[in-house]
Amino acid sequence: MATTIKDVAREAKVSVASVSRALNGSGGVTAATERRVREVAARLRYVPHGAARSLITRRTHTIGALLPDLHGEFFSELIRGIDLEARARGLHLLVSSSHNGADDAAVALRAMQGRVDGIVILSSPGVDADFLRANLPEGLPSVLLNSDVQGGSAAVLNIDNVAGTCAMVRHLVGLGHADIAFVSGPKDNFDARQREAGFRAAMAKLAPKAPLRIVAGNFSESSGYLAGRELLAAKPRPQAVFAANDMMAVGCLQAFKEAGLAVPGDIALAGFDDIPIARYVTPPLSTVRVRIAELGKNAMDLLADLMDRPGVSAASVHTLGCDIVVRESCGAHRNGGATARTSKTTKTTKTRPTTHSSPR
Amino acid sequence: MATTIKDVAREAKVSVASVSRALNGSGGVTAATERRVREVAARLRYVPHGAARSLITRRTHTIGALLPDLHGEFFSELIRGIDLEARARGLHLLVSSSHNGADDAAVALRAMQGRVDGIVILSSPGVDADFLRANLPEGLPSVLLNSDVQGGSAAVLNIDNVAGTCAMVRHLVGLGHADIAFVSGPKDNFDARQREAGFRAAMAKLAPKAPLRIVAGNFSESSGYLAGRELLAAKPRPQAVFAANDMMAVGCLQAFKEAGLAVPGDIALAGFDDIPIARYVTPPLSTVRVRIAELGKNAMDLLADLMDRPGVSAASVHTLGCDIVVRESCGAHRNGGATARTSKTTKTTKTRPTTHSSPR
DNA sequence: AGCCGCCATGAAAACGTTTACGTTGCACCC
DNA sequence: GGGTGCAACGTAAACGTTTTCATGGCGGCT
Numbered sequence: 001m002a003t004t005i006k007d008v009a010r011e012a013k014v015s016v017a018s019v020s021r022a023l024n025g026s027g028g029v030t031a032a033t034e035r036r037v038r039e040v041a042a043r044l045r046y047v048p049h050g051a052a053r054s055l056i057t058r059r060t061h062t063i064g065a066l067l068p069d070l071h072g073e074f075f076s077e078l079i080r081g082i083d084l085e086a087r088a089r090g091l092h093l094l095v096s097s098s099h100n101g102a103d104d105a106a107v108a109l110r111a112m113q114g115r116v117d118g119i120v121i122l123s124s125p126g127v128d129a130d131f132l133r134a135n136l137p138e139g140l141p142s143v144l145l146n147s148d149v150q151g152g153s154a155a156v157l158n159i160d161n162v163a164g165t166c167a168m169v170r171h172l173v174g175l176g177h178a179d180i181a182f183v184s185g186p187k188d189n190f191d192a193r194q195r196e197a198g199f200r201a202a203m204a205k206l207a208p209k210a211p212l213r214i215v216a217g218n219f220s221e222s223s224g225y226l227a228g229r230e231l232l233a234a235k236p237r238p239q240a241v242f243a244a245n246d247m248m249a250v251g252c253l254q255a256f257k258e259a260g261l262a263v264p265g266d267i268a269l270a271g272f273d274d275i276p277i278a279r280y281v282t283p284p285l286s287t288v289r290v291r292i293a294e295l296g297k298n299a300m301d302l303l304a305d306l307m308d309r310p311g312v313s314a315a316s317v318h319t320l321g322c323d324i325v326v327r328e329s330c331g332a333h334r335n336g337g338a339t340a341r342t343s344k345t346t347k348t349t350k351t352r353p354t355t356h357s358s359p360r
Numbered sequence: 361m362a363t364t365i366k367d368v369a370r371e372a373k374v375s376v377a378s379v380s381r382a383l384n385g386s387g388g389v390t391a392a393t394e395r396r397v398r399e400v401a402a403r404l405r406y407v408p409h410g411a412a413r414s415l416i417t418r419r420t421h422t423i424g425a426l427l428p429d430l431h432g433e434f435f436s437e438l439i440r441g442i443d444l445e446a447r448a449r450g451l452h453l454l455v456s457s458s459h460n461g462a463d464d465a466a467v468a469l470r471a472m473q474g475r476v477d478g479i480v481i482l483s484s485p486g487v488d489a490d491f492l493r494a495n496l497p498e499g500l501p502s503v504l505l506n507s508d509v510q511g512g513s514a515a516v517l518n519i520d521n522v523a524g525t526c527a528m529v530r531h532l533v534g535l536g537h538a539d540i541a542f543v544s545g546p547k548d549n550f551d552a553r554q555r556e557a558g559f560r561a562a563m564a565k566l567a568p569k570a571p572l573r574i575v576a577g578n579f580s581e582s583s584g585y586l587a588g589r590e591l592l593a594a595k596p597r598p599q600a601v602f603a604a605n606d607m608m609a610v611g612c613l614q615a616f617k618e619a620g621l622a623v624p625g626d627i628a629l630a631g632f633d634d635i636p637i638a639r640y641v642t643p644p645l646s647t648v649r650v651r652i653a654e655l656g657k658n659a660m661d662l663l664a665d666l667m668d669r670p671g672v673s674a675a676s677v678h679t680l681g682c683d684i685v686v687r688e689s690c691g692a693h694r695n696g697g698a699t700a701r702t703s704k705t706t707k708t709t710k711t712r713p714t715t716h717s718s719p720r
Numbered sequence: 721a722g723c724c725g726c727c728a729t730g731a732a733a734a735c736g737t738t739t740a741c742g743t744t745g746c747a748c749c750c
Numbered sequence: 751g752g753g754t755g756c757a758a759c760g761t762a763a764a765c766g767t768t769t770t771c772a773t774g775g776c777g778g779c780t
Binding site: 365366380384386409413415 | 765766767769
Binding site for chain 1: 735737
């Protein structure tokens with residue numbers, strides 16, 4: 001039986017109202033009694049019952065995070081970014097990861113009803129505009145991550161996949177690799193679609209004469225390996241391969257090594273994400289870095305804004321820019337002698353963070 | 361203004377009590393009214409207010425996870441394991457990561473008071489027996505992860521660092537590398553201490569004549585690099601280096617490569633954790649795998665047990681066994697031709713999961 | 721036919737807070 | 751000296767549920 005506000009009131013010889021006022025610093029209580037109440041509360045180890053408080057306050061001081069069942073760096077970094085910022089604002093974080101499929105997400109969403117003041121949703125296959133219209137409670141402030149739903153009442157925050165892809169293509173073309181093959185990701189993934197679109201656009205602009213080569217992958221290492229083999233068999237071998245994520249690039253690398261090709265000597269290679277593995281493969285992988293923790297922080301900031309002014313349907317679209325980090329796999333370090341041993345010397349180029357906000 | 365149980369009651373022409381009974385399936389309501397209530401509830405999109413419910417029920421259906429500010433694989437896998445199992449039991453997960461230092465953890469712990477039915481605490485420097493005695497609420501079911509506090513009212517779940525270390529030492533000795541140097545982790549880390557202790561014990565038993573070489577590290581890659589350099593300068597070079605975690609092993613590898621040494625030809629190498637990077641460095645790193653998601657699942661199971669029977673101070677200590685996974689860096693694959701290209705062929709050996717439970 | 725007991729239902733209490741409102745005491749001013 | 755205003759404090763309502771208890775109806779048994 002935990003100690004309640006009544007116990008404190010009795011012990012401090014005041015009413016419960018005064019205890020509440022003293023502890024919440026809402027004023028209307030003399031300094032002496034406030035001190036007495038605080039002391040008694042500390043002695044009794046009183047901590048207010050969260051449920052009771054949020055029942056009357058209509059505030060839970062908790063935000064929810066709805067994530068698909070993904071493991072690895074992205075997940076942890078995102079949570080970390082959100083949690084760090086949430087904690088700075090005195091908010092708690094209720095996570096619901098590890099659901100796959102729309103039905104699963106729907107029950108998770110319903111269950112969060114009334115337990116959170118706002119919600120961050122990382123979109124996944126099945127979680128689209130229709131899903132949200134059907135399942136997202138009306139007044140609940142929400143931020144959509146990596147989503148292409150436009151209208152709605154939620155703010156949307158996306159990685160600038162297009163700019164990132166474009167920057168990498170520009171870099172590769174600048175190195176003389178105009179004939180770039182792209183390994184795409186799963187069609188039902190938002191980032192994958194954007195990256196492919198970005199690649200098409202970049203090639204059209206920067207290397208219009210090069211053939212457009214796109215081979216299908218699904219973000220897995222093995223699909224990258226297969227794609228690598230397929231590309232090796234292509235008649236004129238591409239000068240460079242740009243994979244839509246790092247794991248597929250690693251798969252490609254394996255295929256190239258098996259075929260006895262030197263990277264980047266015979267063929268250049270680049271990925272997307274900058275997962276930790278990228279810097280440890282040989283040669284270290286050039287890639288596009290997305291600052292995931294920052295993505296989480298920004299999402300939390302956006303959500304806090306929405307929570308501050310209720311009722312205002314501040315639907316907006318924001319974008320987080322990404323850097324390209326140049327290691328050895330793309331051939332930029334080829335000149336100047338030894339290829340190895342300089343894995344620490346990377347050059348990063350930032351795409352301008354197009355935080356283009358379009359409230360409607 | 362969300363719809364409440366009263367709205368449903370009015371619309372279905374029954375009392376709120378009947379609505380509650382119908383929706384909770386507590387019986388005592390005719391099939392016809394139950395159907396009518398359910399239908400109205402669905403139409404009105406009624407979802408019970410969590411705070412109100414847990415105010416009366418004394419159940420939040422939420423468990424808390426208190427974690428230090430660690431990023432990367434361990435964090436995400438642990439959360440994933442916990443969440444997966446929690447979700448299977450209809451529980452929510454309130455995480456509070458990103459605190460460093462005991463004070464920070466204390467406020468996080470207080471804040472969880474009354475918001476959770478149980479709590480999983482991953483111990484970190486500062487979070488020790490005294491801390492828990494002072495800050496852990498009396499009746500709250502709790503599971504301590506990687507902790508050496510013994511008494512208390514909490515269940516303790518540990519990785520079997522000793523068995524894992526021992527298994528790796530046995531493997532190395534079996535390959536003929538009796539002269540093993542150990543790179544230790546930070547002194548204030550529980551796993552690090554256990555692994556070092558395990559190494560000492562294993563060497564005393566399996567290679568009593570070999571010199572005991574231990575060089576200090578702090579789990580970081582750079583500290584591993586430094587340790588590697590130090591070991592290279594040692595008069596008789598050790599036959600093998602066993603790092604207390606994979607990141608340090610990677611640092612060692614870098615040092616060895618720089619010095620022109622072949623791994624495992626000139627010196628064998630092993631790590632601990634089996635982080636994803638381990639399989640992608642060259643040569644792939646032999647290591648001790650800890651199944652982190654399973655650790656999280658087991659913690660959740662333990663916690664659920666504690667929550668089921670309240671009052672029973674079922675303090676106990678459990679251990680999760682770990683596998684050793686043999687790749688190329690330790691030299692087991694040296695025979696049989698090419699060193700490369702077989703990075704997929706690994707052999708894993710399981711230490712018996714010593715789930716030794718000692719209720720007191 | 722009358723009574724007993726069960727079952728569906730409703731009324732109301734309870735959970736632990738916050739807060740609107742009322743009450744008191746006191747200083748101040750006319 | 752009495753009215754006025756303000757500050758401190760207490761009382762009670764309210765939040766949305768669950769659950770206990772009472773009540774009525776009805777079927778079955780004697």
